[in-house]
Amino acid sequence: MxxxxxxxxxxxxxxxxxxxxxxxxxxxxxxxxxxxxxxxxxxxxxxxxxxxxxxxxxxxxxxxxxxxxxxxxxxxxxxxxxxxxxxxxxxxxxxxxxxxxxxxxxxxxxxxxxxxxxxxxxxxxxxxxxxxxxxxxxxxxxxxxxxxxxxxxAVVEGVTLQPSVDMSIEGIVGSYTMLRNGDALSSDMDFTAARMTYGFEPFETEGTTVEMATSATDLRGSGTMSLSGAKGADAFATIIGGSTMDIDLSSGASTAMIRVLDEEAGDDMELTSTSGSSTLNFALNDGAVGYTAHAKDMLVSVAGAQIPGQQIQFGLGSMTAGVLFPLKAGDAPQAYELEIGLEELALPELAWMIADPTGQLPHDPATLKLHFAGTLTNKMDLFDFNALENMEPDSPPRMAVNTVEIPEIFLSLAGATIAGTGAGKFLDKEPAMPGGMPPFAGTMSLNLKGVTDLINKLTASGILPQEESTMAQMMLGMFTLPGEKEGELVSDLEMTEDGAILANGQPLPF
Structure with missing residues (x-):
């Protein structure tokens, strides 16, 4: 498809x-x-x-x-x-x-x-x-x-490999340019659409019938694109390696539904979700491909007879996902990036009843943000499938990570937060084990708030056994120092080029 x-x-x-x-x-x-x-x-x-x-x-x-x-x-x-x-x-x-x-x-x-x-x-x-x-x-x-x-x-021997799909886009208003310069083409676009629907027709699999449908309103798209028009044996590789694109897409409110109907009574399940505005940027430049997706105000509901209370709901204030990766070979280091964010995740009360039956913990929404970046050296066009197929199992690695940056690590859960940044590099030395990664040197700074209090509450509620609580407190004492505020801990970690590990300037005994 x-x-x-x-x-x-x-x-x-x-x-x-x-x-x-x-x-x-x-x-x-x-x-x-x-x-x-x-x-x-x-x-x-x-x-x-x-x-x-x-x-x-x-x-x-x-x-x-x-x-x-x-x-x-x-x-x-x-x-x-x-x-x-x-x-x-x-x-x-x-x-x-x-x-x-x-x-x-x-x-x-x-x-x-x-x-x-x-x-x-x-x-x-x-x-x-x-x-x-x-x-x-x-x-x-x-x-x-x-x-x-x-x-x-697409059905093969009675098995549905790909269900029937219906899609429609209504109220398309906009424009698209096409500028020719020899074999090369360039264009820009700007359009809106009133509504889009997408769904699978019901299909059967392993005794169940599955239905799926989505819809979105107030769609908009804009961006630029250029194609070199160069001829090659592999048209797809020529497009990926020699084109540039920068496309922004967005939508207003959207809905989604997945319904699973089981032949056994009482095993049906339905998942529905709604979300507010969402955006997607897709970029292709000099063989590097990237995207960034963002959605806000999501609410997910799961209903079924086998679910306690027949239904659970959880909300998410916003979600972010982004990737940048170089597909084209080059001698110089190239940038890569990975970003994931889940903000204001509100868990259902059923989850808190299981995780916190005595009500010891704050039920505040949770947040997780991870952001990694850096450079790597890529010696192979990853869109050249012929070259990939001909690689031998014992071929030398064609890709190596040079540097790692951590602009942000953040976790907020049950009244505690962990925040950090870091950076490092892989050394130009032989790996300690054949086929492994070269030695790494770098630093990381962490700030922890409310973690000790959270461990104590988990222990008091019986969720965390006493011996594990003691071990966790010992590890905090080894890696952290008291911060400026009550309940705050800080830590500066370092892996040196000679292989030593330091915590707040002090070598660790391992």
Whole structure:
């Protein structure tokens, strides 16, 4: 499904398409369309004919192969009819009068014991896209367009490998530019959509029926993209290694539902969730790929006869997830980054009844934030699947972490907090064990508040055995010093280049 969606998305970007200049002709718009597809590594065949003021393109067929460790996933798409009509004011209207059908063939994967299968997706586009500009610099504009997608289920020997999917986007308003410079293409986009829905048709698996549906409102997207248009044996690798993208997506309120209906009475379960606004940034630059996702005001409810009280709920004030990773080989160190954040996690009272039956602990919402960054050296294009497949088990490592930075570690739970920062580097020395990591040197600073009090409360409530409580207090005494405020502990840890471990300047006995 991912390969089909990727190919059909690339083919349909011209629908949303924002410079009003001189006239453009239907033939020029069609030529620009083909150039865009070619820059994405696709070959096109089609039948063309003129019908008055309209250029009609029928039976357009295009495809691409997307690399996969078990073999390329091939996708072939067919657009039965596209009409390019000359409009007043030197513009051209593009209309898809029939769905685009995409068929993807996924090869068998013996390592995962997965059979090969085929998927089919039909995409329908509503509305007319207006094109203005000049031959090599065009703007595509939509006002109230729509898109629907429906996929057939992929079933092999009675097993549903991929359920049928329905998706729709309504009220699309926006524009997309397409600037050609030789084989290279660049563009920027800005669009909104009123509503999106996505869901699986009910499917059966191991005696249960599963349903899933999501919806989101007030969608917005903006960003820039450039494709080099360079030709290569592996179109996918050429795109990843030679393109740049910076896309921002956002939505307003959204909902999600998963329902599991069991053939045994009383085993049904339903999960529902709502969230406020959310954002997603995706970036691709010089072979480094990254994304940052953020969502706010989430509420999750799980209901079922087997759940005490029939239902539990928990809330999350905000969630953040981010990754930056270099996929392209290079001699110089490249940046990487990982960020995870769960803020204001409100656990259900049922969880507190189990964890704190005597009511000793504060039931404040919990927060966890982790942020790691640094540099690494990558000696292999990770989008070159042929090279990855040909690697021998005893091949020397092609990737090495150089530096590690910890801008933030933060945990707040049951009235206690732990906060810290750190930094370090891997030394240019042989690993202590063959195949292991080189020696590491670095520092970390920690600030702990309310931890001693939390240990005492856990011990008093019987959750933490006395011997474990004593051990925890001994470890705190070894690694920390009293801070400026009551209940505060601080610690400065260091791993030196000669292998020593220091806590607040004092060597530890191990």
């Amino acid at each position: 991912r390969s089909t969606l990727f190919a059909t998305f690339l083919s349909s970007t011209c629908l949303i398409g924002v410079p009003a200049f001189a006239d453009v002709t239907p033939e020029e718009v069609w030529e620009n369309y083909q150039s865009m597809m070619a820059a994405m590594g696709m070959d096109i065949t089609a039948e063309e004919s003129r019908e008055g003021d309209t250029l009609v393109v029928r039976n357009m067929v295009y495809g691409m192969d997307i690399p996969n460790p078990a073999g390329a996933v091939s996708t072939i798409s067919t657009a039965r009819e596209i009409r390019f009509q000359a409009l007043s004011g030197g513009k051209v209207g593009i209309e898809y009068t029939a769905p685009i059908t995409s068929i993807s063939r996924v090869p068998a994967n013996p390592m995962l014991d997965m059979p090969g299968y085929e998927t089919r997706v039909d995409m329908t586009f509503g509305g007319v896209t207006e094109v203005s500009g000049v031959k090599n610099d065009m703007r595509y504009t939509m006002d109230g367009g729509s898109m629907t997608m429906k996929s057939a289920p």
